[in-house]
Amino acid sequence: METRDLILIEHFCTNHEIEFSFIDSLHQFGLIEVIIYEDNKYLHQEQLNDVEKMMRMHYDLDINMEGIDVISHLLKRMNSLQKELMETQNKLRLYEH
Amino acid sequence: MEFIDYYKILEIQKTASETDIKAAYRKLARKYHPDLNPNDESAKKKFQQINEANEVLSDPEKRKKYDKYGKDWKHADEFEKANQQQSQSRTSGGQQSYGSSGGDFSGDFSEFFESMYGSGAGGRTKQKKFRGQDLNAELHLNLMDVYKTQQQTLTVNGKNIRLTIPAGVENGQVIKITGHGTPGVNGGPNGDLYITFTIANHPKFKREGSNLYASVDLDLYTALLGGDLQVDTLDGKVKLKVAPETQSNTKVKLKGKGFPVYKKEGEFGDLYITYIVKLPANLNEKEKELFTELSKLRANGN
Numbered sequence: 001m002e003t004r005d006l007i008l009i010e011h012f013c014t015n016h017e018i019e020f021s022f023i024d025s026l027h028q029f030g031l032i033e034v035i036i037y038e039d040n041k042y043l044h045q046e047q048l049n050d051v052e053k054m055m056r057m058h059y060d061l062d063i064n065m066e067g068i069d070v071i072s073h074l075l076k077r078m079n080s081l082q083k084e085l086m087e088t089q090n091k092l093r094l095y096e097h
Numbered sequence: 098m099e100f101i102d103y104y105k106i107l108e109i110q111k112t113a114s115e116t117d118i119k120a121a122y123r124k125l126a127r128k129y130h131p132d133l134n135p136n137d138e139s140a141k142k143k144f145q146q147i148n149e150a151n152e153v154l155s156d157p158e159k160r161k162k163y164d165k166y167g168k169d170w171k172h173a174d175e176f177e178k179a180n181q182q183q184s185q186s187r188t189s190g191g192q193q194s195y196g197s198s199g200g201d202f203s204g205d206f207s208e209f210f211e212s213m214y215g216s217g218a219g220g221r222t223k224q225k226k227f228r229g230q231d232l233n234a235e236l237h238l239n240l241m242d243v244y245k246t247q248q249q250t251l252t253v254n255g256k257n258i259r260l261t262i263p264a265g266v267e268n269g270q271v272i273k274i275t276g277h278g279t280p281g282v283n284g285g286p287n288g289d290l291y292i293t294f295t296i297a298n299h300p301k302f303k304r305e306g307s308n309l310y311a312s313v314d315l316d317l318y319t320a321l322l323g324g325d326l327q328v329d330t331l332d333g334k335v336k337l338k339v340a341p342e343t344q345s346n347t348k349v350k351l352k353g354k355g356f357p358v359y360k361k362e363g364e365f366g367d368l369y370i371t372y373i374v375k376l377p378a379n380l381n382e383k384e385k386e387l388f389t390e391l392s393k394l395r396a397n398g399n
Binding site: 015045048049052053056057060061062063071075078079086089090091093094096 | 123126127130132133135228231267268269270285286289298303304305306310
């Protein structure tokens with residue numbers, strides 16, 4: 001398996017000075033995917049943005065795991081509504097002269 | 098450059114304790130943090146102000162200076178020099194400013210802040226690895242620009258990026274270019290570049306997804322008696338057979354003559370043509386006579 005795009009969770013935690021248990025909780029809540037390869041646990045680089053975002057919510061804004069879960073769902077919902085709005089605006093363009 | 102009332106920004110009294118400041122900051126940061134307000138420039142600006150206010154008020158040294166000289170900031174340094182007893186060292190103690198790669202606003206302090214504390218006075222000092230900030234760019238194109246897959250070179254932050262724009266990109270669609278955001282901090286990965294496409298309306302064709310819509314004028318006689326008609330498509334002209342007695346606003350579908358389906362090579366939507374029957378104008382005497390005769394044949398007008 002190619003580990004080029006994977007980030008060792010241990011390194012991630014050391015770099016950000018956070019507990020491994022935080023990443024573990026995010027995984028338990030189904031908010032991130034943890035990849036296990038040769039007994040090591042990794043995060044996919046694609047998830048880094050989201051993990052750092054959730055890290056800021058927790059450590060900087062004092063939001064607990066349940067709060068992060070709710071916010072993540074609401075942000076996803078907001079994203080899909082924005083997409084819907086864009087599609088509706090594109091439909092309205094049909095009637096513009 | 099104006100005086101900034103940091104107490105007002107954090108919505109606290111001048112007598113606020115460290116705990117009050119921390120609580121006020123966290124409350125406002127939760128409301129305006131860019132992670133919780135994506136694509137909201139006003140929230141981002143507000144968060145920067147809150148961050149700056151916190152940077153000053155949560156650091157006892159900075160707060161002391163602000164309280165003492167705040168309104169006279171222009172002369173703060175003169176006062177400082179005059180008062181040799183005052184400690185000159187400015188350690189970066191106190192609470193660190195919040196935010197990181199996606200929300201690191203430590204470099205975005207106001208002129209007022211920098212005039213009082215210097216340009217390097219804010220922000221965290223820890224040598225952590227952080228992913229670089231994501232960048233957003235807007236690309237304005239015409240409908241024809243996205244009819245075929247094409248390559249374009251964009252200059253973002255002084256760097257040239259060769260970009261493949263797939264046919265069928267939608268107006269408002271966002272494409273992520275991995276690793277082309279700002280460089281990571283202390284060896285962290287680069288951020289991403291998000292490009293939003295703004296596609297101008299075409300004068301003839303309206304688009305909805307992969308379907309196209311166009312109106313075509315039809316003269317009275319072809320509408321009544323039927324005939325051949327050449328219409329424009331994005332792919333060239335096509336010949337249509339108009340059925341006799343075609344009414345105005347009749348729609349016909351030209352299968353596969355619409356817009357390419359995004360990332361599905363060779364697949365196209367449909368083109369919907371609406372016939373608009375145009376009545377002849379400036380009738381001559383002979384025409385008037387013949388239409389009158391016709392009208393008599395259909396006394397009820399139908």
